[in-house]
Every structure is written in structure tokens, then in C-alpha cells.
Amino acid sequence: MLLKYIKQVEIERIIENKRSLIKDQVITEFPFTINVNGCPLVTLLCTPENLDYLALGYLESEGFIQDQDNIQSINYDQEKGTINLDLKTDNHLSMYKELNPPIFTTGCGKGTTFYKASEILKEKSINTPIFITPEKILNLVNEIQEKATLFQKTGGTHISALASTKEILLVHEDIGRHNALDKVFGECIIDGIDYTDKIIVTSGRISSEMLIKCAKRRISILISRCAATGLSIDLAQEIGITLVGFVREERINIYSHGWRIK
């Protein structure tokens, strides 16, 4: 039996001073440990759906793997929610463990993204000439909201999507906004989807780490329904990413590289 991502609970609800016992649906929170070469690397608190995508996306975000070629084997037990990945090299592993101090992020998800990543990323800026219209931006954001079925049931998740300039290609939801994004990239690794000419659309706020996760994948357009932090805007400007936020109803904020929007 699969792990359940939605849990039925009995709660009391008060509406206009009337108190009643009702059944409600809440989002599951699951501690998911990623084992690498037989050792536990990290435990992510997440929604127990597509945990293989989450593991691969996370490992790519943190620099352990570049693509599927780095992976010797994957043992994923979908029912227990456990995974062990054997990597061909584990050079990165010792560096990761020695990292001091760790950086904990603003992110719903987790994150030890190496902060210096931003320095490296600035050196090879993203110039990908893809273009999108304001109308299409509004459509994509509306579309992810329609696809956010766990959010509609529980109000407790974020959603991230990979899109072309025409349509949403795949979406993932998670209690953590970083996890939802890592699941998107994880599916791309497993299914061999090229994301360098694609767009990321998310319900979550854009902090530096969300921006860096996209920059590492050479994503050129990042669209959020919510706010972006000052640091993420600075990085997007320097790296060459079109960063768009607060996409709601008929309103769009373009924070950087607006030349891709026309």
C-alpha cells in the first residue's frame, strides 16, 4: 500500500459561533531519509509522493549528481518510503559533510545550498533567447492553481511546474516549496527531459535558494505567484534570469531581464 499523502482527521469547526465535529483532510508530513552509498545523508520533512523524484532532485540541487550517469543503482521502496542510491563517486560526500557552518534557508523544504554557488553562477550568465507573453504568464499561473489538487483538499502544500512557453509540462506538490521544485527536476532526470529551454512556475516565494536551484539548471524564466526577496532579485539580475513575481489576476511584477517578456 502506498504511503498516504492526505490524512483524514476528526476536528471541531467553529463557523459563526456554531461548533461542530466534522471530518477533514490534512496533508501528511513524512520524515524521508535519503541514504547515499549506504549512509543516511539527510532527512527531509515532506509529502510522501514521488520520493524518488525528490531524492534525485535534491541530490542534483546539492551537487551530488549531474545526471543519471552518476548513479550506480537506486533502491526505492515506495511503500516504506525509503531510498538508497549508490553513486559512482562520492567525492562530493565528504565535502558536504565537512561544510561548516551549514546554511539553513528561508525555504519551505530544506536547504544547505552552498552559498558560494551564487558566485560561481554569476560567472557564466544565462543568455537563452526564449520569449513569453504577459498573457501566457497569467495563464500558466492560473493553470498550476487548477492542477494543485493537494492544495485544494488541504490548503497545506506548494506547487511547482515545468512549462514550455506554451503549456505546463509537469507539476509536483509538497508541504515544502523547495521539495516541490526538487521533485520537478528529479522527474526531469529520470525521464531525460531537457529543461534548459523551459520555464519554472511556482506558487512559492522566491528566496535566494529557490533562485539558485533554477540557476544551476540554466532555467532562464522563473515565475512565482508570490514575492521575491531582495537577494533573489540581485542574483537573477546578475545571472541573467527573468524573474517574475506577484502574478495575480491581471498583474505581473518583472524583477529582472524583462527582455524575454513581449
Added chain:
Amino acid sequence: MLLKYIKQVEIERIIENKRSLIKDQVITEFPFTINVNGCPLVTLLCTPENLDYLALGYLESEGFIQDQDNIQSINYDQEKGTINLDLKTDNHLSMYKELNPPIFTTGCGKGTTFYKASEILKEKSINTPIFITPEKILNLVNEIQEKATLFQKTGGTHISALASTKEILLVHEDIGRHNALDKVFGECIIDGIDYTDKIIVTSGRISSEMLIKCAKRRISILISRCAATGLSIDLAQEIGITLVGFVREERINIYSHGWRIK
């Protein structure tokens, strides 16, 4: 000069297909390193306001300090945003560094809260007999929204508050919901405020870690404007915390220990 928590940026805004250049305010994201006994312990990505409260609240959340008596000295440079705390004992420090695997949370903020905390907390359940009316719950949530001035300007922060059963006592905002909560507890440590008969009110979702932060402080009522995860509900039930979510307009969800609401 103080670090600025709000940044002025020039952005393009599209409203109903009209594109214009405007000045906008976005929330600052600041990498804040907490140094303990001369060594960097952690870097939190946060809003650079009340960083001393954040450092103390974080250290208490993670078990480094119980109260001000554990602290030998605090060197806080408000302008540079740096802090060094000398603790009287650093027994906890080596344990912290050896913790393997780290747990990264769903949280806007950060977190390596030791997961086994929940096991320990269940053993001494919270029975504090304080009571609140549904009307007061609605009032407290409305009040924190009015006090969320950084959110009103930038749309990029969470707010947490310490309240009595009558009124909001203090509030803090941060890009991370965990940070906002740690700042509240940090102010309590510095000002010697007893929080065991108090209530926490927050704009952020309640994941297990937000719940555990409150449980460690023996908070008996936790109120959120947003969702709670299945795991946080289970923990609240077992530990004895009244967990209330989705407080909006005339609606309140009571997830656990509704006997304190009457």
C-alpha cells in the same frame, strides 16, 4: 546605520496589459551567521531585524541554552549583522555537530530540530488550564495581520506573536516563519518574559517543527491563520497542545485539545 529590511527596487509592472517602470519595495534577505564560542554554528537566511532575538531564540530552540544564565557574554553588532555568544558550557555543541543525518524541515526559516524531541516531549504532557473564546481567537489573528507592517509593504514575510488570552504582547516578522517564531522567544529570553501561560499566534503553516518549538516552551495554545500538517496534529494531540488552524473571517478549525476553547 542599521541594516535595511526593506529594499527599494525598480521593476516593470504589467497591469491589464499596460507595462510601466515603477519603484517597488521588496523584503531584504540577509545571511546571518551565529557564532558560538568563537566558531560559526549556522547561517540563517533571514530578515535583518532583531538578529539578537533570532540568535537567542534559535539557540534555545536547538537546546544550546535554557535561559540567559547559560550565556557568558553576547557581542552583537547591529550594524554589521554579526553576533558571537559565549556559552558557559558547550557540551551540546559537539553533539549538535555530530548529529547525523541532519533534518531539514518544511519550514520557512531553517531547522535541525532534533526529531526525537517529540518522543521526549510526549512524556510530560502539557496540562496548563488556560482558556480562550472563539471570538478572541478571531481577534488575535486579525490583530497580527494589522501589525504585519513588513508584509503589508512587501508581501514577503511571516509574522508570529506572543499573546495573552486578552491581547497581543509582542510580534516579529521575518522571511522565514521559523525565524519569526524564534525572534518571539528570543525577546522573551532577553526581557525575562514568562511565556508558559501565553499563546502563540502565527501567519505560518504549522509543521512538526513549529509545533515542537512551541512544545519545548510549554506553550499550551497555538493558533495559525493557515494549515497544520498531519504530523503536527498528532504531536499536539499527544503533547497536550490546543492546535487551531485556518482562522479566517468567521471560521476556526480546532485540531486538538478543544477543551481550552469555550
